[in-house]
Amino acid sequence: MQPSIRPAAALLLALAGGCLAACSDSEDHVRPSIIILTLDTLRADHVGAYGNQPAAGSPTPLADRLAAQGVVFERCFVPRGVTHPSLASLLTGKYPATHGLRRNGFPLDARHVPLPVLLARAGYHTAGFAANLDRSRWPFWVRGLEVAEDGIEGRLPEEGYGQSHVFQRVWDERTVTKALRWIETLPREDAAPVFLWVHLYDVHAPYTPEPRWLEHYSVPGYDGPFRRPTVREGESEQDQVTTLIDAWTLGRASFTPADLEQVKALYDAGVRGCDEKLARVAAALEEKGLLENALVVYSSDHGDELGDHHDYFQHGNSIYDGTLHVPLIVSWPGKVTGGRRVAGLTQNLDLFPTLLQAAGLTPPPDCEGVSLLPVLLGETEDSGRSHVFAEWEDLIFSASDGEWKYIHNPKGAQPRCPPYSFAENVGFPYECHELYNVAVDPREQHDLFAKSHPRAISLLLWVERFLGQPEHRNPLAPGGPADEELAALGYLGSARSEDRVLTIDCGEER
Numbered sequence: 001m002q003p004s005i006r007p008a009a010a011l012l013l014a015l016a017g018g019c020l021a022a023c024s025d026s027e028d029h030v031r032p033s034i035i036i037l038t039l040d041t042l043r044a045d046h047v048g049a050y051g052n053q054p055a056a057g058s059p060t061p062l063a064d065r066l067a068a069q070g071v072v073f074e075r076c077f078v079p080r081g082v083t084h085p086s087l088a089s090l091l092t093g094k095y096p097a098t099h100g101l102r103r104n105g106f107p108l109d110a111r112h113v114p115l116p117v118l119l120a121r122a123g124y125h126t127a128g129f130a131a132n133l134d135r136s137r138w139p140f141w142v143r144g145l146e147v148a149e150d151g152i153e154g155r156l157p158e159e160g161y162g163q164s165h166v167f168q169r170v171w172d173e174r175t176v177t178k179a180l181r182w183i184e185t186l187p188r189e190d191a192a193p194v195f196l197w198v199h200l201y202d203v204h205a206p207y208t209p210e211p212r213w214l215e216h217y218s219v220p221g222y223d224g225p226f227r228r229p230t231v232r233e234g235e236s237e238q239d240q241v242t243t244l245i246d247a248w249t250l251g252r253a254s255f256t257p258a259d260l261e262q263v264k265a266l267y268d269a270g271v272r273g274c275d276e277k278l279a280r281v282a283a284a285l286e287e288k289g290l291l292e293n294a295l296v297v298y299s300s301d302h303g304d305e306l307g308d309h310h311d312y313f314q315h316g317n318s319i320y321d322g323t324l325h326v327p328l329i330v331s332w333p334g335k336v337t338g339g340r341r342v343a344g345l346t347q348n349l350d351l352f353p354t355l356l357q358a359a360g361l362t363p364p365p366d367c368e369g370v371s372l373l374p375v376l377l378g379e380t381e382d383s384g385r386s387h388v389f390a391e392w393e394d395l396i397f398s399a400s401d402g403e404w405k406y407i408h409n410p411k412g413a414q415p416r417c418p419p420y421s422f423a424e425n426v427g428f429p430y431e432c433h434e435l436y437n438v439a440v441d442p443r444e445q446h447d448l449f450a451k452s453h454p455r456a457i458s459l460l461l462w463v464e465r466f467l468g469q470p471e472h473r474n475p476l477a478p479g480g481p482a483d484e485e486l487a488a489l490g491y492l493g494s495a496r497s498e499d500r501v502l503t504i505d506c507g508e509e510r
């Protein structure tokens with residue numbers, strides 16, 4: 001079975017699609033199908049191919065199989081550790097400071113053209129299925145998609161939100177079902193290439209895995225507060241996980257090392273459930289012969305702290321690498337030699353030019369990503385990046401050269417996303433300057449700034465150059481939905497904009 005289009009058919013499709021100019025650099029290019037599989041909140045070091053091999057087995061058999069067939073980018077970092085800004089960077093090839101979607105719920109300005117639009121113009125059939133991205137409230141991701149479906153039906157309270165987080169699995173299952181139905185509609189032979197993106201949610205807190213995976217990954221013999229052997233529809237006992245870890249963060253409870261190990265086991269169990277669902281999507285594509293010339297990406301939008309700093313487990317307040325370091329695995333049978341690992345720095349916005357070039361298209365000139373196609377094809381081992389950048393809105397910034405990471409917090413901001421938004425006069429603490437040797441301290445446990453390492457100066461200058469570029473000078477613009485609306489949806493907790501940060505004294509820089 002040969003699903004890929006022949007060169008002549010590719011040209012005809014390009015002409016029929018009216019995209020001759022966009023495709024003219026590669027009229028005879030046999031375009032691969034492009035499949036993006038993302039798990040919300042999956043940090044890299046909890047993927048089997050990145051070293052997570054617990055006694056219960058890797059939680060990511062699909063990722064591990066793709067890694068054996070493809071390339072593992074060992075150091076991929078997102079530029080913002082929350083869902084919408086990070087995914088907007090993946091889709092546009094630009095930093096949040098450029099595309100302007102710097103906080104969940106903000107819009108994506110029409111001048112930033114996302115990947116599916118460009119692929120659709122080139123003759124791709126395009127579809128996206130994203131469990132938690134309500135397409136009517138947050139349509140930033142649907143442009144260019146012939147089919148765009150989320151997993152949410154009805155109003156969130158009716159879905160169980162706030163009563164039992166079982167709803168996350170319901171959304172994921174619905175999303176996969178919709179994706180499988182779409183795949184069934186695809187022809188087997190001589191079809192246009194497809195762009196398919198599937199995004200699942202149940203890795204996200206409050207760590208409520210399917211009961212069978214909870215049983216499988218739970219710490220043997222553990223009988224503490226995070227031991228939840230069963231979850232029944234309508235019950236809220238799993239919500240206690242969030243309540244407990246929030247109390248931990250705020251210093252109102254203390255737990256044992258075994259408790260922490262069990263929370264991470266719950267997380268792994270959620271990863272396994274999502275990976276298995278994505279494997280069903282991959283199997284359906286394979287059964288159709290659609291993986292024979294397909295570039296498959298396995299990644300995430302951000303990770304989770306999982307207690308790395310200040311006993312905080314989630315991601316909305318963090319600019320540390322537990323939140324920023326995501327898996328990036330790319331397979332492409334016949335094009336990419338399997339089993340390779342690339343140590344160079346990458347960012348998720350690099351996928352944008354990479355995938356366009358793989359499709360024979362030229363990235364637009366305002367693209368900020370660096371194409372990884374030469375690395376994928378084995379032409380070089382150099383990912384082309386000297387630094388990676390991240391922000392917490394327009395207040396806190398970080399840059400890393402792969403050996404050292406510097407955090408610049410010129411206004412002394414202390415973010416107050418949940419659980420801090422419910423507490424008095426406390427936020428997620430940052431110093432005004434922090435410096436880590438991430439080569440030997442990847443979890444950023446030892447701040448070396450006080451030793452005034454010269455590396456901090458060079459990274460500070462790099463950050464200032466980055467922020468000084470005209471496209472990065474934008475303050476956080478208004479334009480998002482009302483805080484009350486997001487709070488009602490559970491996205492911001494109860495934090496109002498004016499309450500989202502505290503500040504500490506940074507002396508002259510404040």
Ligand SMILES: [Zn+2]
Pocket residue numbers: 040041082083084301302
């Ligand atoms: Zn997310």
